[in-house]
Amino acid sequence: MSEALVIIPTYNEKENIERMVRKVFSLPADLDLLIVDDGSPDGTGEIVRRLQLEFGPKLHLLERSGKNGLGTAYIAGFGYALERDFQYIFEMDCDFSHNPDDLLKLYKACKEDGAHLAIGSRYVTGVNVVNWPMSRVLLSYYASAYVRFVTNMPVRDATAGFKCYQRKVLETVDLDRIKFKGYAFQIEMKFVAWKLGFTLKEVPIIFTERLEGVSKMSGGIVREAALGVIDMRLRAMFGKIKPK
Numbered sequence: 001m002s003e004a005l006v007i008i009p010t011y012n013e014k015e016n017i018e019r020m021v022r023k024v025f026s027l028p029a030d031l032d033l034l035i036v037d038d039g040s041p042d043g044t045g046e047i048v049r050r051l052q053l054e055f056g057p058k059l060h061l062l063e064r065s066g067k068n069g070l071g072t073a074y075i076a077g078f079g080y081a082l083e084r085d086f087q088y089i090f091e092m093d094c095d096f097s098h099n100p101d102d103l104l105k106l107y108k109a110c111k112e113d114g115a116h117l118a119i120g121s122r123y124v125t126g127v128n129v130v131n132w133p134m135s136r137v138l139l140s141y142y143a144s145a146y147v148r149f150v151t152n153m154p155v156r157d158a159t160a161g162f163k164c165y166q167r168k169v170l171e172t173v174d175l176d177r178i179k180f181k182g183y184a185f186q187i188e189m190k191f192v193a194w195k196l197g198f199t200l201k202e203v204p205i206i207f208t209e210r211l212e213g214v215s216k217m218s219g220g221i222v223r224e225a226a227l228g229v230i231d232m233r234l235r236a237m238f239g240k241i242k243p244k
Contacts, residue, residue: 001058014047036074130209
């Protein structure tokens with residue numbers, strides 16, 4: 001077992017999962033990989049089980065019954081990591097919108113540069129997004145501006161889902177009190193870590209829209225994020241964000 005665990009939630013990712021597993025394990029770093037699969041009816045879990053025969057104990061699989069939301073998948077993965085001796089815990093998507101090569105940059109930001117939470121940022125050096133329609137670029141960019149305005153959190157890409165945590169962040173955050181399941185989860189985790197005094201560092205990446213599979217974005221997820229930001233700020237104002 002390595003000191004670093006990459007967590008990838010999946011739901012119907014059979015087109016991407018094997019390529020992603022092989023790519024992560026090809027990197028020049030000692031990484032373990034945990035797939036958190038929400039009962040994918042397309043057989044994603046079966047593909048991972050087959051790959052476990054090849055990659056052995058470094059490829060982990062946590063299977064859940066039913067689609068329960070991105071946030072709960074990551075929290076289940078965080079619990080899995082904390083029960084073991086992992087010191088660096090990553091979040092990333094399975095669809096190659098996050099370039100696995102950038103795991104190395106996030107790892108360095110935490111292990112060598114002192115960041116407690118490294119964020120793969122689309123907007124810290126301009127707008128680095130490929131194959132998105134302009135409407136979605138504007139929605140994402142101004143959503144992050146809205147988050148900065150409401151919360152004062154100094155993060156350019158507040159909804160980013162490509163991250164590396166030092167273990168002590170996840171040990172300190174009360175994961176049972178994290179409320180949101182969709183993109184608001186990504187904002188909430190950054191906001192809580194920042195309010196608890198941890199150092200956040202944005203690392204520039206290029207985000208590329210998925211080529212295979214189906215996006216999980218929905219109007220409900222956007223609404224949750226918009227209203228959730230106000231809820232987070234109010235909880236902070238009334239002293240309800242506390243370490244575990």
